[in-house]
Amino acid sequence: MLNSKYNKLSPCCLFHYHVYKHVAVFAHPSTQFYTFTPQNTTMQNSILLISSSAVHGYGYLECNKDAILRLTAGITTPVLFVPYAAARSEWDSYTDKVRTFFSTLGIAVKGIHTVERDRMFTDHQVIFIGGGNTFRLLHELQQQGLMDPIREAVLSGNMRYMGSSAGTNMATRSICTTNDMPILYPQDGFDGLNLFSYQINPHYLDPDPATSHKGETRDQRLAEFHQENDTPVIGLREGAYISISTDFATTHELYIGGINGARIFLKGKTPYEAPVGEAFVLT
DSSP, rough: OOTTTTTTTSSSOOOOOOBBOOOEEEEOOTTTTEOOBBSSOOOOOOEEESSSSSSSSSOOOOGGGGHHHHTTTEEEEEEEETTTTTTTTGHHHHHHHHHHHHHHOOEEEEGGGSSSSSTTTOSSEEEOOSSSOOHHHHHHHHHOOOHHHHHHHTTTTTEEEEEEEEHHHHTTBTTTOOSSSSSSOOEEEEEEEOOOSSEEEEOOOOOOOOOOOOSSOOOHHHHHHHHOOOOOOEEEHHHEEEEETTTTTHHEEEEESSSSSSEEETTOOOOOOOSSSSEOOOO
């Protein structure tokens, strides 16, 4: 098993189920309308893990806009954005980019680096951790002493969580299946927030048998991970997302949506295609 302070938790990844039957309309400030499918379930749509904010053919975060609308439905406070996966000199411009997207939904955004510590977890209903370098992100969160407060705020139901790429890695048991170079060493180790007790490999790429490239495929990298660890991995292709609830410990289910789907990697077993648009349990 992965050496983690969270190993005492159940190794089973337990999630909630989305069932979509009806169409709702979300009013946009510019009078456009977006249709999205609400959940026919009593679950709280509280954790959204996106493979990538940039998807070919779409604008920034546009590919998974429906899922973001569901996550943010009913909020009355600004989204708290964490730009720590970027260089410090880029925090403001990164936050502005995120703010531009959320403004199309009528939602304000504040950068966590501009918010007083005692207001971070009282004045915001959604926290969004963006992509970039996962090692730099974890290093900064550790330095700021924010790992436990974020985890507690989400699992207590006080905040909803949205991650993209590095921010999705951060929600898992550890960052050991990131694609990033270790440009910084997180001094407290590689443990993530463990909101999702499995691993995710964002930007997952299927092997291309026609390529002349001789470097390791993503599948080979994940096989190396399983030589040393038992934790299941979801290879999440660009355009796909995972949606779960904080009560997954009792539901044992997860939901994968968006486009392009995902692949499941279990130690000692042949990888298989994940179900899309329906609940399933990893076994």
